[in-house]
Amino acid sequence: MKELKLMKGNEALAEAAIRAGCDGYFGYPITPQSEVLEYLSREATARTGMVVLQAESEVASINMVYGAAGTGKKIMTSSSSPGVSLMQEGISYIACAELPCLLVNVNRGGPGLGTIQPSQGDYFQSVKGGGHGDYKLIVLAPSTVQEMSDFVKLSFELAFKYRNPVMILTDGALGQMMEKVELFPQQPRTNEIYPWATTGKKHERERSIITSLHIQPDKMEEINIHLQEKYRTIEKNEVRFEEVDCEDADFIILGYGLVARICQKAAQLAREKGYKVGVLRPITLFPYPTDVIRAYSEKVKGMMVVEMNAGQMVEDVRLSVEGRTTVDFYGRMGGIVPTPEEILEAFENKVLGRK
Amino acid sequence: MNEKQMTAPDSHYEQMIAEESVCTTENIVYEKPHTLTDTPFHYCPGCGHGVAHRLIAEVIEEMDIQEETIGVAPVGCSVFAYNYLNIDMSEAAHGRASAVATGIKRVLPEKYVFSYQGDGDLAAIGTAETIHTCNRGENILIIFINNGIYGMTGGQMAPTTLPNMKSTTSPFGRDTNSMGYPLKITELIAALPGTYYVTRQSVHKPLNVRKAKKAILNGFQYQKLNRGTCFVEIVSNCPSNWKMTPVESNKWLEDNMLPFYQLGDIKVPKEEIK
Numbered sequence: 001m002k003e004l005k006l007m008k009g010n011e012a013l014a015e016a017a018i019r020a021g022c023d024g025y026f027g028y029p030i031t032p033q034s035e036v037l038e039y040l041s042r043e044a045t046a047r048t049g050m051v052v053l054q055a056e057s058e059v060a061s062i063n064m065v066y067g068a069a070g071t072g073k074k075i076m077t078s079s080s081s082p083g084v085s086l087m088q089e090g091i092s093y094i095a096c097a098e099l100p101c102l103l104v105n106v107n108r109g110g111p112g113l114g115t116i117q118p119s120q121g122d123y124f125q126s127v128k129g130g131g132h133g134d135y136k137l138i139v140l141a142p143s144t145v146q147e148m149s150d151f152v153k154l155s156f157e158l159a160f161k162y163r164n165p166v167m168i169l170t171d172g173a174l175g176q177m178m179e180k181v182e183l184f185p186q187q188p189r190t191n192e193i194y195p196w197a198t199t200g201k202k203h204e205r206e207r208s209i210i211t212s213l214h215i216q217p218d219k220m221e222e223i224n225i226h227l228q229e230k231y232r233t234i235e236k237n238e239v240r241f242e243e244v245d246c247e248d249a250d251f252i253i254l255g256y257g258l259v260a261r262i263c264q265k266a267a268q269l270a271r272e273k274g275y276k277v278g279v280l281r282p283i284t285l286f287p288y289p290t291d292v293i294r295a296y297s298e299k300v301k302g303m304m305v306v307e308m309n310a311g312q313m314v315e316d317v318r319l320s321v322e323g324r325t326t327v328d329f330y331g332r333m334g335g336i337v338p339t340p341e342e343i344l345e346a347f348e349n350k351v352l353g354r355k
Numbered sequence: 356m357n358e359k360q361m362t363a364p365d366s367h368y369e370q371m372i373a374e375e376s377v378c379t380t381e382n383i384v385y386e387k388p389h390t391l392t393d394t395p396f397h398y399c400p401g402c403g404h405g406v407a408h409r410l411i412a413e414v415i416e417e418m419d420i421q422e423e424t425i426g427v428a429p430v431g432c433s434v435f436a437y438n439y440l441n442i443d444m445s446e447a448a449h450g451r452a453s454a455v456a457t458g459i460k461r462v463l464p465e466k467y468v469f470s471y472q473g474d475g476d477l478a479a480i481g482t483a484e485t486i487h488t489c490n491r492g493e494n495i496l497i498i499f500i501n502n503g504i505y506g507m508t509g510g511q512m513a514p515t516t517l518p519n520m521k522s523t524t525s526p527f528g529r530d531t532n533s534m535g536y537p538l539k540i541t542e543l544i545a546a547l548p549g550t551y552y553v554t555r556q557s558v559h560k561p562l563n564v565r566k567a568k569k570a571i572l573n574g575f576q577y578q579k580l581n582r583g584t585c586f587v588e589i590v591s592n593c594p595s596n597w598k599m600t601p602v603e604s605n606k607w608l609e610d611n612m613l614p615f616y617q618l619g620d621i622k623v624p625k626e627e628i629k
Contacts, residue, residue: 056487063451067458211446
C-alpha cells in the first residue's frame with residue numbers, strides 16, 4: 001500500500017535516510033536545513049539504531065563522516081552553503097580516499113553569510129570541485145519533495161557502486177516547502193563488511209588504510225588517473241535528466257532543481273502565445289547531460305538557461321552546445337526566486353529579441 | 356658449549372641456525388611485536404615517536420586486540436604511523452584525528468579506537484575537536500605526543516613551545532607578550548567531566564618507557580568500561596629541530612620540558628581494571 005504524507009523537503013529527506021538504512025548522521029545546525037538534524041534526532045535512533053550526532057562544527061561533522069564512512073557504513077551529513085564551504089577540505093579527502101557517503105547542501109544565498117533564502121549559487125562549488133585537487137562528486141538536483149526522498153536512496157546506491165561521495169544539491173525553498181510525498185518502504189541496515197574498510201584487521205586480509213596521502217608523485221598520479229577513469233565511467237552510466245515538451249520545440253529553456261518547475265510554467269505560458277518551448281532539466285549535475293543538450297543544439301533555434309545565481313550552469317550548457325545555437329541566460333540572486341512571468345519576459349526579450 | 360662447537364664454531368653455528376635448533380621460543384628474549392610492520396621507521400635518530408609506536412604495538416599484541424583496533428594517524432611527523440602499525444588505520448586531516456576517531460567509534464562502538472596526534476595537530480589547529488571530543492566523553496584513547504615544536508614542517512613554534520624557547524618562527528625565543536603562552540591542554544581537558552583517565556608520561560628513560568606503556572595499556576583497557584575519553588600525553592623530544600644530539604635532547608627535555616610539563620597522573624579513574 002502506498003504510504004503518502006505531506007512533508008517538508010528537509011523532513012522527507014531525513015525520513016528517507018532512516019528508511020534507506022543509513023547507519024550514521026553527523027551534522028551541525030544551520031538554516032535552512034536544521035530540520036534534517038532535528039528530525040533525525042527525534043526519530044532515527046529509536047527506529048533503526050542509526051547514530052545521530054550533533055558535532056561542534058561542520059569541520060568536525062565532515063571529519064566524523066570521513067572516519068565513519070571509512071568503516072563501510074552508510075553515512076551522511078547535511079548543511080547549507082557557509083557550512084558546506086567549511087566542509088570542503090574534508091570532502092576533498094573523502095573523494096581521494098574514495099569513501100561512499102551522502103552530503104546534502106540546502107543552498108542559501110551568498111556570498112558570505114548571505115541570506116537564508118533559496119539560491120543556486122553553490123553550483124560551481126558542488127560540480128567543479130569545491131575543495132582542492134582534481135575530484136568530482138556525483139551531484140543530484142531534486143526538484144520536488146518526492147525527489148528529496150527518492151534521491152537519498154539513489155545516492156547511497158551510487159555512492160557504494162562507485163565508492164564516491166554523492167551530493168544532493170537542493171535549496172532553501174525545497175527544504176522548507178511542504179508537498180505530498182510517497183515514502184519508500186523501510187530497508188534494513190546492513191552489516192556488510194567491505195575489504196577496504198577499517199573494521200579491525202583480520203588475519204586473512206592485509207590491513208585497511210584509509211588515506212589520501214601518497215607522497216610519491218608517480219603514485220599520486222596513478223591515484224589521479226584511477227579517479228579520472230572512474231569519473232569517465234560515471235559519465236557514461238549515470239547521466240539523468242528530464243525533458244518536458246522538447247520533441248517539437250523550437251526553443252529550449254534549461255534549469256535545474258526548483259527553477260525547472262518554474263521554467264515549465266513559463267514554457268506553458270510561451271506555448272499559449274504560440275512559441276514552441278520545451279524544458280530540459282538536468283537531474284545529475286555531475287555527470288552532466290552534455291550529449292542530449294548537444295543533440296538539441298543541432299535542432300533548436302535557441303536556448304535559455306535560468307538559474308538562481310549569476311550564471312553558473314550556463315557555462316556547462318555553452319560547453320555542450322559549442323556555438324551551434326545561441327545560449328542566453330536569465331538569473332536572480334541573493335535569495336530571490338524568479339516568477340514564470342519574468343522568465344517568459346526574459347525569453348521574449350533575450351531569445352526572441354535577438355532573432 | 357660442547358666440544359664440537361669449540362672446535363668448529365662458525366660452521367657449527369651456521370648448521371644450528373639452519374636447523375633452527377637455537378631459534379626456539381624459550382631462547383627468544385626480545386622481539387619485534389607482530390603488530391609492527393617490517394617497514395623501517397622514517398623518524399630521526401633519538402626521536403620518541405619510534406618508542407611510542409612500539410609501546411602501542413606491544414599493548415595491542417599483549418591484549419590480543421589487533422582484530423578489534425582501529426587507529427587514526429594525524430598530520431605531522433607521525434603522518435605515516437599507519438605504515439608501521441600493523442592494524443587498520445585511517446589518516447586524518449590536520450587537527451581532525453579525534454573527530455575521525457569519533458566517527459569510527461560511534462558506528463563501531465565495540466572496537467578499540469585511538470588517535471595519535473602531535474602538539475600542533477592536537478593543541479593548535481585541532482583544539483576545538485580535542486576539547487569537544489573529550490567533553491562528549493567519546494570512549495576513545497587519545498595519545499598526544501608533545502615535543503614543543505612542529506617537526507615535519509621544520510621546527511616552527513608550536514602551541515606547547517616553552518617561553519624563550521627558540522624555533523624557526525620564534526628565532527629569538529618565544530616572547531609570551533606577543534606570541535602567547537604554552538598551552539597545557541592536558542590539564543585543560545582533565546577538567547572536563549567527559550574525560551575518564553588523563554596522564555602525562557615520557558619515553559626518555561627506560562623507567563619512563565615502562566610507565567608510559569602502563570598508561571597506554573590503561574587507556575586501551577578503560578575503553579571497555581565506556582566511561583569516557585582516555586588521554587595519554589607523552590612529553591617527547593625533537594633532536595633535529597631542537598638542534599641537539601639525541602642524548603642532549605633528552606637532557607634538555609628533563610631540565611626544561613619536565614619542570615613545566617610535570618609527569619604523572621592528572622585524572623585517575625575511581626575504579627581500576629582487574
